[in-house]
Structures are given as C-alpha cells and as structure tokens.
C-alpha cells in the first residue's frame with residue numbers, strides 16, 4: 147500500500163538519510179546548494195508523513211471492503227499524518243513567537259546597557275573583556291560587540307566580523323534556521339536528527355564567512371574566526387563564534403566545488419521533494 151510506503155519514506159528521510167548526509171563533507175564546500183538539500187530532505191520527510199493519510203483515502207472512498215481489511219494500516223497512516231500536522235502547527239506557532247520575544251527583550255537590554263551607541267547605528271558595544279560578537283536579527287536588528295573583541299582585533303579583522311554579522315542580517319539566516327527548528331521540533335524525538343540541525347547552523351556560518359571573505363579578505367576573516375573561537379552568545383542571537391572553528395577555517399582554505407557536484411546536489415533536492423508528491427499522485431491515479 148502506497149500510504150505505508152509514505153510512512154516508511156518519512157522515517158527514512160528523517161532518520162538515516164540526514165545521518166548519512168552529515169558525513170558527506172563535500173556538501174559543505176557548496177553551502178548554498180547544501181542548505182537547499184537539507185531543506186529538501188526535511189520538507190520531503192514532512193510531506194511524506196502528511197501525505198500518508200490522503201494517500202489512503204482512495205482506498206476508503208472507492209473500495210467498501212478496504213476499511214475492514216486494512217483497518218490497522220489505515221489507523222496507522224491517519225495517526226501519523228494527523229500527529230505530524232498537529233505538531234507542525236504547534237511548533238510553527240510557538241518557536242517563532244518564542245524567538246521574537248527573546249530577541250526583543252535582549253535588544254531592549256543591550257540598548258540600555260551599551261556604551262554610547264552612535265546615533266543611527268545598529269552596532270552596540272558592551273563593556274565586557276571577553277571577545278564576543280553576535281547579531282540580533284529582526285526588523286530592528288542589532289550587532290553586538292564586546293569591548294574585549296574591539297581590543298583583541300585589528301580593525302581589518304573587526305571589519306570581517308561586521309561583514310559576517312551583516313551577511314546574517316541581510317540574508318535573514320535567522321528565518322532559515324527558524325524554519326528548520328520548526329520542522330526539527332515537529333519530528334517526534336525518536337526520529338529527529340540533531341545532525342541536520344547542527345549542519346544547517348554550520349552552513350549559515352559558512353555562508354556568512356564567505357560573505358566576509360568577499361568583502362574584507364580571507365586573512366582578516368581567518369583572524370576574526372580565531373579570535374572568536376569558543377565565544378558564547380545568548381540563545382536568541384546568531385553568533386560569529388558558532389560552529390566548529392576548525393571546520394570553518396578549513397572550509398575557508400578550500401576551493402569551491404565543481405559545478406557538476408553542485409548541479410547533482412540541486413537535482414537530488416528536487417528528486418527528494420518530488421518523491422512523496424509522486425507517490426501521493428500514484429495512490430490517486432493507480433486506481
């Protein structure tokens with residue numbers, strides 16, 4: 147039965163597939179394509195789970211005996227689709243709201259405690275010796291730097307930090323991470339894959355690092371990364387020191403991947419999305 151196949155597909159896409167994909171380090175060299183692939187695998191898993199009940203519908207509608215014959219399977223697919231839909235709605239509502247509240251409170255706090263902000267600037271400097279830098283995305287975005295980071299870095303490296311944070315804010319990487327968090331929370335804990343979440347967080351950092359390389363330079367970006375290695379930031383923020391510094395430094399040094407690899411990644415992403423949709427179409431047309 148196709149509905150059962152969709153439930154199996156949802157399980158495969160949310161558990162073993164992300165674990166295997168996280169090992170494909172070549173993905174990271176093409177961070178934009180990799181983010182599309184990660185988006186595709188998580189969306190496809192969710193689509194497969196949501197499509198299971200609709201895929202079983204023709205059986206119930208057009209075959210009077212099917213309900214008695216396949217009662218257990220029908221109950222299972224309706225439960226899977228219904229549960230996922232409910233979890234999706236709850237996660238979508240609560241995660242976005244929670245992040246916005248945390249960010250707003252944090253922004254209000256840094257606006258109060260920051261050292262003499264320049265009029266019209268979104269940069270805020272905190273009187274703290276530990277080097278730290280992060281941004282608070284949103285309509286009234288802020289880039290927060292500690293006094294420590296300003297003292298520890300030459301101006302060119304500081305420009306790299308600002309370019310990195312500016313790239314996060316400009317490209318709204320926070321929305322991408324939020325989208326993933328919603329799907330991550332939607333998946334039941336048993337089949338959720340922390341690898342996917344970790345990889346997405348790393349990839350947005352790699353994208354911001356590359357923006358900084360283009361704008362300021364590779365040496366400055368490297369120095370900025372080394373200075374900020376291991377620095378901490380509040381939960382609602384996107385920090386410059388997030389992700390393994392060693393991995394990010396390594397990726398700075400590597401050339402871009404070949405076009406064939408990138409094209410294959412996009413094709414794989416499209417295939418992932420089409421798979422559950424194709425199976426659902428098949429369930430309705432094969433009767």
Ligand SMILES: [Zn+2]
Nearest residue numbers: 351354385386
């Ligand atoms: Zn960052």
